[in-house]
Amino acid sequence: MAHRKLEPHEIEQALSQLNAETSQDWVVENEKLSKTFKFKDFQHAFGFMTMCAIYAEKQDHHPEWFNVYNKVSIQLTSHDVSGISQKDFDLAKKMTAFALSV
Amino acid sequence: MAHRKLEPHEIEQALSQLNAETSQDWVVENEKLSKTFKFKDFQHAFGFMTMCAIYAEKQDHHPEWFNVYNKVSIQLTSHDVSGISQKDFDLAKKMTAFALSV
Numbered sequence: 001m002a003h004r005k006l007e008p009h010e011i012e013q014a015l016s017q018l019n020a021e022t023s024q025d026w027v028v029e030n031e032k033l034s035k036t037f038k039f040k041d042f043q044h045a046f047g048f049m050t051m052c053a054i055y056a057e058k059q060d061h062h063p064e065w066f067n068v069y070n071k072v073s074i075q076l077t078s079h080d081v082s083g084i085s086q087k088d089f090d091l092a093k094k095m096t097a098f099a100l101s102v
Numbered sequence: 103m104a105h106r107k108l109e110p111h112e113i114e115q116a117l118s119q120l121n122a123e124t125s126q127d128w129v130v131e132n133e134k135l136s137k138t139f140k141f142k143d144f145q146h147a148f149g150f151m152t153m154c155a156i157y158a159e160k161q162d163h164h165p166e167w168f169n170v171y172n173k174v175s176i177q178l179t180s181h182d183v184s185g186i187s188q189k190d191f192d193l194a195k196k197m198t199a200f201a202l203s204v
Contacts (some may be wrong), residue, residue: 010143026197033188042155042158043159046152046155046159049151050148053144053148056144057144057148058147062144062170062171063169063170064164064168064169064170065169065170066116066167066168067165067166067167067168068164068165068166068167069164084117
C-alpha cells in the first residue's frame, strides 16, 4: 500500500481490526491514533518505551508520547501526510505487542 | 534539607541559581519546573531520555515528559508534597547535564 493519509472509512475499518486483533481500545482523538498504557512501575513503563524506541527508529516512524511514572500515553500520526496512515496502525499493533510482553 | 514543598521565594532563588549554573532557561509553569530540549534527531532525544530514566529510577524521583521526534518537553514536580521540591531542582540540573552531553 502506498504511504498516504487514510480516508475516514479506512481508519474506521483499520481501527476495528486493530482492536479486535489486540483486544485493546485504541481510539482516534484529534486525528491521532491514541492509547494510554499503564504498567507496574516506571521501570516497566520505560522498558516498554525502549523497545518501542528501537523499533520506531528502525521504521523511521516515531510516536508522540507522554510518560509519567507507570503511564505512557501515545498518539500516532504521520506528519508527512498530515493524518493517520497505515504506518500508524502498524506501529500501534507493534507497540501493543510490546506493552503486553512487559 | 528535609523533603518538602519549597516556598515561592525559595523556588525563585533556586531557579535563578539553576539557570545561572547551567546557562539554560528552565521556567516554572503550572507549578512545575519546565523545559523543552531539542536534539539532533530521535536517536539523540531517546538517548538523553534513557540516561535520565536510569538516574530518575535510582533517585526514585521521576519526570513528567513528552517526546516527539527530536524534542523532549519536561515538567518536574514532587507529587508527594504537591509542589516543587529540592529534588526537582536536583533532577533538572542532572537532566541538563545529560542533555548537554548528548
